[in-house]
Amino acid sequence: MYLIIVVFSYPSIDPVNFDLIIVGTALSECVIAVAASVVGKTILHLDPNSFYDSHFASLSFHNLTSYLTSPHSLPSAATVVASSNSDDIVVVDLVHQPFYTDAETATYDESVFLSENLRKFNIDLGGPRALFCADKTIDLLMKSGAAQYLEFKGIDESFVYEANAGLVNVLDSRGMIFRDKKLSLEEKNQLIRFFKLVQ
Amino acid sequence: MHGRPRKALKQEDEAASAAKAEKLRSLQAQFLANHHNHIYSKEALDVSAKLLEVNPECYTAWNYRKLAVQHLLSNSDSDPHSIFDDELKLVEIALRKNFKSYGAWHHRKWVLSKGHSSIDNEMRLLNGFQKMDPRNFHAWNYRRFVAELMKRSDEDELKYTEEVIGTNFSNYSAWHNRSVLLSNLLKRKAEGYFPKEKVLEGEFEHVHNAIFTDPDDQSGWFYHLWLIDQTVKTDAPLLVSSWPSHGSNITLIGDNDLRGCGLSLLNGTLSDTETLPIILYFNQAVEGINSSTVAIKSELLKEELVWKPLSMKILNTAQVWVVYLNLGNMELQPSKTYSVEINIGHSKGVVSSNGNHYGDPSQISFEVFVQTASTEPTEGQGGKRTTWKDTNFQKIDHFQESDSILPADQNPHIPTTSNWCTEEIGEEITKFQDLLSEYDCKIGKLTLARLLTALDLLSSQHDGRKSNTEEVLQLYTDLMKLDPTHSLYYKDEHSLISLKRITSTRDSLLPYCHYYKDATETITGYFCLKLQNLSLSRMGSIENLLWVQMLDLSHNELQSIEGLEAMQLLSCLNLSHNKFGSFTALGPVRLLKSLKVLNISYNELGSHSIDTTRYLCSSPVSHTEEFAWDRFEILTGSINATKFWEAFLIFGSLTLTELNITGNAVADENFRSFLVKVLPTLRWLDDEELS
Numbered sequence: 001m002y003l004i005i006v007v008f009s010y011p012s013i014d015p016v017n018f019d020l021i022i023v024g025t026a027l028s029e030c031v032i033a034v035a036a037s038v039v040g041k042t043i044l045h046l047d048p049n050s051f052y053d054s055h056f057a058s059l060s061f062h063n064l065t066s067y068l069t070s071p072h073s074l075p076s077a078a079t080v081v082a083s084s085n086s087d088d089i090v091v092v093d094l095v096h097q098p099f100y101t102d103a104e105t106a107t108y109d110e111s112v113f114l115s116e117n118l119r120k121f122n123i124d125l126g127g128p129r130a131l132f133c134a135d136k137t138i139d140l141l142m143k144s145g146a147a148q149y150l151e152f153k154g155i156d157e158s159f160v161y162e163a164n165a166g167l168v169n170v171l172d173s174r175g176m177i178f179r180d181k182k183l184s185l186e187e188k189n190q191l192i193r194f195f196k197l198v199q
Numbered sequence: 200m201h202g203r204p205r206k207a208l209k210q211e212d213e214a215a216s217a218a219k220a221e222k223l224r225s226l227q228a229q230f231l232a233n234h235h236n237h238i239y240s241k242e243a244l245d246v247s248a249k250l251l252e253v254n255p256e257c258y259t260a261w262n263y264r265k266l267a268v269q270h271l272l273s274n275s276d277s278d279p280h281s282i283f284d285d286e287l288k289l290v291e292i293a294l295r296k297n298f299k300s301y302g303a304w305h306h307r308k309w310v311l312s313k314g315h316s317s318i319d320n321e322m323r324l325l326n327g328f329q330k331m332d333p334r335n336f337h338a339w340n341y342r343r344f345v346a347e348l349m350k351r352s353d354e355d356e357l358k359y360t361e362e363v364i365g366t367n368f369s370n371y372s373a374w375h376n377r378s379v380l381l382s383n384l385l386k387r388k389a390e391g392y393f394p395k396e397k398v399l400e401g402e403f404e405h406v407h408n409a410i411f412t413d414p415d416d417q418s419g420w421f422y423h424l425w426l427i428d429q430t431v432k433t434d435a436p437l438l439v440s441s442w443p444s445h446g447s448n449i450t451l452i453g454d455n456d457l458r459g460c461g462l463s464l465l466n467g468t469l470s471d472t473e474t475l476p477i478i479l480y481f482n483q484a485v486e487g488i489n490s491s492t493v494a495i496k497s498e499l500l501k502e503e504l505v506w507k508p509l510s511m512k513i514l515n516t517a518q519v520w521v522v523y524l525n526l527g528n529m530e531l532q533p534s535k536t537y538s539v540e541i542n543i544g545h546s547k548g549v550v551s552s553n554g555n556h557y558g559d560p561s562q563i564s565f566e567v568f569v570q571t572a573s574t575e576p577t578e579g580q581g582g583k584r585t586t587w588k589d590t591n592f593q594k595i596d597h598f599q600e601s602d603s604i605l606p607a608d609q610n611p612h613i614p615t616t617s618n619w620c621t622e623e624i625g626e627e628i629t630k631f632q633d634l635l636s637e638y639d640c641k642i643g644k645l646t647l648a649r650l651l652t653a654l655d656l657l658s659s660q661h662d663g664r665k666s667n668t669e670e671v672l673q674l675y676t677d678l679m680k681l682d683p684t685h686s687l688y689y690k691d692e693h694s695l696i697s698l699k700r701i702t703s704t705r706d707s708l709l710p711y712c713h714y715y716k717d718a719t720e721t722i723t724g725y726f727c728l729k730l731q732n733l734s735l736s737r738m739g740s741i742e743n744l745l746w747v748q749m750l751d752l753s754h755n756e757l758q759s760i761e762g763l764e765a766m767q768l769l770s771c772l773n774l775s776h777n778k779f780g781s782f783t784a785l786g787p788v789r790l791l792k793s794l795k796v797l798n799i800s801y802n803e804l805g806s807h808s809i810d811t812t813r814y815l816c817s818s819p820v821s822h823t824e825e826f827a828w829d830r831f832e833i834l835t836g837s838i839n840a841t842k843f844w845e846a847f848l849i850f851g852s853l854t855l856t857e858l859n860i861t862g863n864a865v866a867d868e869n870f871r872s873f874l875v876k877v878l879p880t881l882r883w884l885d886d887e888e889l890s
Contacts, residue, residue, distance in 0.1 A: 174368075185411035185630070186637075188412045
């Protein structure tokens, strides 16, 4: 029901009338677009960038530098309104919270390896996300089909930071309890019984 | 898979299975034809290779390939390396199909033992398979083989077991491998593995982590059992008991009348005997007992002595040895005392099964007193029928102060046990009592029972310590309820501990000792040890009962009297109301030369069509027995011989005067008449006097 097009190529748009025009492809804009589409509205979805605009985007190397150095100002919605000179349009400004206050990039000599392999890397701005195995989010991902586009990796070890001891392993398996040197024998027995209790 | 119902195959699965079976049959037929005709061509080898890839369990095919390799080596110009390399490739393919295929592992071992193959890849292969199945004991066996081939040190292999156990301590094979390696290192007294105590302490600590982390996982418990054994075991053979015991006094009486004589347990009384047995009881089976390693000095000694092992098997090793002093040829002087002195181990030669020498020379002295012949006239026919009714027995209130029936009291030769052993076992006991107070665990209870028993054993010469017998008996009683599947084992252990308790001190034994009164109500010289109604399922502590001449084991649950052969003085034995299911189980009585009275009434002889003990005990079937077939055939005559040969084997060498077999399924008229023939000395059968 809606199109996402790259503005700079300026193809002709048909039809010319829309119920909703959305500028920007961040998560909030996408959610609004989907919600409106579900209820049958016609939507025009625009983005001035050559990549999806989002703090949660996964960007290629080139796009990353563009994203970081480009001005965050977007054309004001009022400007759009003024140029169209129509009284039927309601204008709503979305406020974006900055993800960071400042960013600095430095470029090192690009080796041949780097040149050849730039396309193989993407940088995830939001970083990895942790989910519990039995979390409801898992069910949602499965139901929506989004799981097909995701990969998961198990957490191998957990640590607790203690002022005196530094990083201390969190014992989470029978083998780790067996190997631990600090717990007394009674504590080992109590811990494994707790594990069996919660399983 | 165990416990899972078998589901009907779907149509397409059935078709696929049938096709596979057909292919397998075809391969097998081709292979067997080649094997039968000794065809070792490349095509024939390919057929066997395909067969083994599909079914690595086909031992015949592996054997065929061994023959083929030998053939090719003898006749072909091929490089031995490439021949063996093909075998290794095939083994690897087969193991990927089933890494528990014994035939494949064995074949690989065979190939490597030929010496033509590189062993560089073996550890990589092993590590791969052991990752797939870390417990695979075939792989562990093979690993020991390869490690030895590579001359890989026991220390490095020990580190490997540590890693594997660290990953998952539920690995019986890794713990077992560890015990093999440590055995080697301890035996060699390798650097870092001496003294033994330090090593064992570290190992106990290591296995505690597994046991306390998960007490229900038995893998650590089995290793712990091995450690206990290493801690407790004594290497050197020891003499734990003898009859006559050191310092005792034996009275010889010239006739059958025992009245008024020999009211003393330590100082035994023998009547109407031409031989005097001397019994040596060791803590383990030994060999090399002869007249030079065991020297006897006495006026009673007139001829060369021949020591005999008392064993149900025909072996040169036995835990119990006996020699008979022949008194029949001697003119014994009345009222004279003869001294006997026995020296053991003053010259080398007594060796245990595992190669340890008897190291502590010891001496036993006793006296033999010849009683003046009785002047009273002999009554009746000179013998009375023995009756086992309670009215014929009178309790003994006390022993004379000078009496001591316990060899341990008289045996100063048992060396002091290392304090470390006692302390280590004591610490283990404390730990597991703590664990069991919070956590119910069957194998923990069993281990605690074993530890307490071991502690009592170690402390037996330190009489100050309180015995743990009551706690051990309670543990086994609990285990019989908790673990009914193994209740017979627990019952046996319970019986052994009970008997140890009963025979441990003079005071504990007293309630079970009785005077025997004959029909005229006169107290005879016989002491009877009455161990009735104790739910005994197994005999033990025989070393403390060598002196017994009259033994009542009736109304118990015995199925075997293994070990009883050591009681060479036994004259009267009551096994009534037990669970003997076959004559084979009565085997030990064959060695009791003094036995006159035997009661096996109300047992299960003849009730079981299959003798489940036949292969545990000696029998003509096992070809280890000398069987008097000629005499057997004469005696059985027209009777169906096959039914009675086991009874003949038991009774044929005895000189019983009384026998009672009432209440057994086998006891019919034919059998009774057979017994009368086999036992010409018999005077009473089933409480009826024979003419």
